[in-house]
Amino acid sequence: MGYQATIKKQAMWAIFDIKGDVRVVAKRIADVGLSLPLSPNTAHSKKGQHLCWIGKNHWLLLAPVEMEDQLLKRLQPQNLAFDCRIVHVSDAYTLFTVTGDHADDILAIASPLNTRQKNFPNDGATFTEFFGIRGLVLRWPGGYLTAVERSYGDMITVYFDKITTGMR
Amino acid sequence: MTHNPFRQKTGGRIDRNSCVEFEFNGKRYSGYKGDTLASALLANGVFLNARSFKYHRPRGIMGASVEEPSCLVELLGADAGGNHAATTVQLRQGLKAKSVNCWPSPNFDLMSINQLFTRLLPAGFYYKTFMWPNWHLFEPSIRRAAGLAAAPGDQIPYQHFETRYWHGDVLVVGAGSSGLLAALIASRSGARVMIVDDHPHPGGCLRSSQSKIDGRPVIEWAEAVCAELDANPEVTRLQDATAWGYREDNLLMVTERSPAETHVFQRGWKARAGRVILATGAIERNLVFANNDLPGVMLASAVQIYYHEFGVIPGRQAMIFTNNSSAYSLAHDLQAAGKMIAGIIDSRSFEEIGAEKDGLEIPLYAANQLKAAHGGKHLRAVSIRAADGSIKRVDCDLLAVSGGWNPAVHLFSQARGTLAYDDALASFVPDKAMQRLACVGAAAGKMNLALAMANTLSTVTTCLSEDNFKPPAFSLPSCTTSPDYHLQPLWHVDGMKPGDKAFVDIQNDVTLDDIGLAMREGFDTVEHVKRYTTAGMGIDQGKIGNINVIGNIAMACNKRPDEIGTTTFRSPFTPVDFGSIAGQRNGATVLPFRHTPITQWNKDQGAVMYEAGARWQRPGYFPIVGGNMQDAINAEAEAVRYAVGVYDGSPLGKFDISGRDAAAFIDLLYTNDFADLEIGMGRYGIMLSDDGMILDDGVTFKLAENHYLMSTSTGFADVVFRHMEYLLQIECESWQVWITPVTSQWCNATICGPKARDVLEALGVSIDIGNDAFPFMAMREAIVAGTPARICRVSFTGEVSFEINVWPRHAEAMWRRIMEIGAPFGIVPVGSETSHVLRVEKGFLSLGHEVDETADPYDLGMDWIMSRTKTHAIGRRSVDIRRSSGKPRRELVGLIPKTGGELVPEGAPVTPNGDRAASEGFVSACVWSVVNKQIIALGLLTNGRARIGETISIRDRERVIEAVVTKPCFYDPKGKRLRG
């Protein structure tokens, strides 16, 4: 018997890296229609967009790629006048979803993150160690959404194959 | 029909309907499903099944579990290898095993000739001899004789090892009575629980106990508890899994040997719990008398396990030798089974022997000691020494020995807990815990079922309350009472003579004499004795014998055992496969690798891929038909010098740096000035470490006021990021600077060569790329071939270069377009070997070559990069201090070696006059220059800049190569081409 889990490499998402003072960022984001998450390492999700609070003065906005142009216009990454920094990083990540009965087990192989509810709630979203490198882990219906730096995407695919099939 | 002469007609938990065939030392036997290899061998009457490590004495099975010191086997066939204790090998159809360390068989072992020389082989004998003519003469034969099994093979291609984490509230080690009770209470409190047990079945010593809990046989109670635990989704129960290491913050390393998932061979758990409950039980210890290693001598508890678990009594006439009450239960078992018992020898006085003897109708030799065991290849008789010294000889073929019990404190001790010596137990028991853990039951020194259960209940309840759980009301199960545990220490029997083979460490063949010798020679601490005699350093790590080493040292120096102390308890508790530690990290995933969108294209072209730093894979060169590596490099280099080449520069580190203080921050990082940099322009900079050594170099562009794009070398991008974040978060906390790594948000194709501009034009570009509109070191945003791009005019080749940066989603298409459009211009892809050649021709420095952790920018002739005004730049002060000593420096020079066309190995030292003496410099890079049509080199040479024109000597071992010192630039020294 193997693991009951479905692992899918995701198509591209629109992703923005946001840094700055919390009040400034809140104002900048207001345009997008999302409010900032209230607890560290949680995400505020709405209409397919996820605004993750991933570090002190640091957020990551994930949205469907169809929204990318619109977000580029609204967020104006090149504009520094807003006293915060928004960098367009859609291409900088490779994303996977891990879903199914054994999604928790797969995550426990990939990451030391303690995913017990009290530690990583339903809106949990955090950077952690993922197969030895830095990776984003976000709760997802029936499992998790994960993202790693794009250049590591192939390696993560190999890892997933290995742990689900036992192939060396 | 299975012929098992020593198997009882009934009893045991083996499946008598499933016969299992196996092979041992080339002979076929059968046992039953549920047997271990050890129980099956004993059932078959195979008692001589090993030879000892040093003397090759005949040995049998002594224990029944992980403590087994004696019978180590090597598995053959599909899972070949290893030194497995026969007691831990589960019998299965077709199992093949052989004894380790004897040849051709344990019954007839050629090396048993060693027994004739035992007198010459005391502890440490090798330190005193084998010196003449030298050790090397003897080593090969000794190495062949040593070692146990052959190294394992690895023939399980479709299964792998896995490691995973577990996070929970309570982790219980041991599924005996105390462990099961602890897990039950914890799970009923709502805790997330893991319980780990190294046997295939739960129950621990309950499995060989006649006691009752709540009126039921104990094993039924254990099964009921397991059923409840298994029904709780918050409980993970692992059997055949060993908790072998106790790390910081309650992290336990567990190896699970038979996971449910078929593709997983073994699983290593890294389990971290808020509280650890150690219910690891106790391990029976041996007694020290002459020939205590003869086949037929076994631990009393082991005999009980073979009887209850496997229905095996490995003898016809049993004798028991004990110094404590626990062995009497074996006597009761055997008597009830109607088996012959020759008697019990108890070193305690008759008065000390309590209720344990009640009901026994066998000879009791109270206050007697067993002087020696007799027999050749198997026990035939024992001599009993009475208190008055008289000797009586009694025949027997099974001797069950009990020296008392040691709490299994291994994990407790690994967790840095302190031990105390308990006089009543004559053993070390847990004292002060140093982590959030508790020991319960026998592991805490409670050697009686009822006491152990009561102790577990109260301890676990207290722990759970401390951890903010509400333990349920729980009434202690009623247990049948057993006699109180009582023991009189007996470190060795009286009347031993020098030369008696009384073993304190069976596996490593260490005798009581050896301890005496060690102490006579000055090795009088326990660590010294261990290291001199090797006692306790075997695979079993002295589980049944170490206490006797300590006791005998104490006795010899007239001290208490706690004044002697124990040796360190080191992980692992029992040996575990390395695979279960590494888990899935193997093969292609052992080190992360990184690809650009062009990697696959490169591979498809047959590029030879190199590790290029920071885990990136990059083409080294593109082989050409009918040419060697040098030909390929020459072709690529010529393309760049005379036509056009393209290079995938995507792995270069890139950082978006902005914020109010970004300009000041850039100024702090680099040794040169950036304040006057114009928007849209870039500048080359060098970063130093605080030690004043070059950390990295690269070009930084100014995108806007207080907005920069910094590029770093591929290999040092992470180091630079750490350096910058450290400064910002710790030393410049009030500064407003935001850094976002964008290495993977931008890919670049660098088109370089005299026809680079033509190719870019042909691609279609939305801006004027003429030299006036778009000068060297400028950056422009433009549409290239219909794709938005950032174009940078930097050059690492000395030619006109356009670095076309696009989003990775467009990178492969852009690359293919460049190759297509560039074809008529003669474009070729360029690997890192070629960029090395082009760089050396220009005298551009390179990390790992000219920059070798000793050079500063002055050494490299870059005085201009050390700003006159910026004394505060990182590393500046250290450079100044180092140079203030006036010691001669090694300076960058060019070298024209006189080799007649052969490359000089990079790194070759330069020595004065070519002598075999300390070097005065070295060759940092050497290539065939396509423009100069000769070998050129760069080097660091003491006072090199003053020596231009001089001939120096490079020394490659015996070979001396002369070279002329030149300026370190061999091509276009004024830089007209790259600015063109």
Add this chain to the structure above:
Amino acid sequence: MSRFSAFSLAWNALSHHQKWTRYWQNPPLAKKYDVLIIGAGGHGLACAYYLAKNHGISSVAVLEKGWLGGGNIARNTVTIRSNYLRDESIPFFVKSVSLFEGLAKELNFNLMYSKRSMIDVIQTYPKMREIRRRMMNGYLHGSSYTPIDVGELRRRVPALTGGGPDSRLPIIGAMVHEEAAVCRHDGVAWGYARSASARGVEIHQQTEVKSLLRDKDGQIKGVETNRGTVLADKVAVVVSGHTTTITETAGLSLPVKSFNLAAFVSEPVKPLIDVIVNCPDLGVYLNQSDKGELVIGGAPDAGQSFRRDMKQSVFEDAVVTMLELFPAFRRLKLLRQWGGVLDIAHDASPIISATDISGLFVSCGWWGGFKAVPAGGYTLAHLIATGQPHQAAAPFTLDRFHHLDFIVESGTTTAR
């Protein structure tokens, strides 16, 4: 001192070895000595021996907090080699290797010195370049290296089945350092102790130095121990890992930090590997002991530590990388793991030096100090006796920090 030989072994066998005498004497602790050495480890005992033998100074007491030979000499991976990179370092280690070679006979004690060579397995071009540089530099000073190709490597180390062309880091070559050896580590301490004791050196175990004592001029005058005050005009601190703990009692700070470096062994198996295998690209090295155990080492833990166990993550990395080259070892079993404390200098090279405190000497910064025991003791004895650094150890004084003239050997090899 009883003479050791096959004959004396046989002679003593007749009396069941009852007549062997102590390796080292157990005299009472005197009030004053000419030289005090703090730490009865390899370097301290070697220094005591050479003080007596080379310089005729036998009023020497070696003070040991625990048991003789119980520090890092009891917990290393027994690698002896001289394949360093820099002109400053190579001659010192060449001297150490040559002293080691004659040591068993000199001490009349079988150290099981086994010259079996070390093979560097090379997997990246930068590493290849660096190791060739070491080959050529070492030649200048009498340390030898010979390149071999991958086929020859696999012939010499058949167990090395990983690192093939399709692997993550394919092996591209190898380099053999012929002088490399292993030897019985405890034996080195015991052998030096036995010979030093025979020359009048006193070794006092269970004697913990609490503080250094200075006279009114600041000159060292002795030490305070758990057994009272002991005086001497010259004191050497040779307590790898714990140097600063001692020197700080006299107000002396040093450019060193203490780290945990750990190792582990496999179950004993039949002869499999008869060289030392070093994998600098992966950061793991191993050899097989005469008993059959594979002795394996990796990197130190990154944080300061005075512990003698092992950090799990560091250990895992070493296992993972070992399995990359020896995949069949995944079925081999871990038998034991342990660690030691070492103090690493700011530039990661050793320090054998006088200090700002007159009469106080230190030998520290030993990272891989086992191979350096004979030369470390030899040159420290020279420094103490003559007041001048021995030529071979001259680069290793504290003076180098006055102008930040670091001797950068870091990253040259993983095999400590």
Add this chain to the structure above:
Amino acid sequence: MLTLPCPFCGQRDETEFLNTGPTKPARPSSDVTDSEWINWLTVPVNPVGYVEEKWWHVKGCGKYFTIKRHTVTHQIKMPDEDSA
């Protein structure tokens, strides 16, 4: 392997972090003597006991933070906790 208290993420596994060494005194101004500078650069604290040090949550939120860690027990305290 420890767990470390990241000020943003809470307790996380040690392998997510990088130990960047003991806290150094503030960077000296440029008018200190050479020997004062060298001392700052090369001489660290090296206590048998609690050492105040900087860790970087490199695989997590990226925060550098300060803790006290005992060099023998490896127990961790916050920097403002009593270091007795």
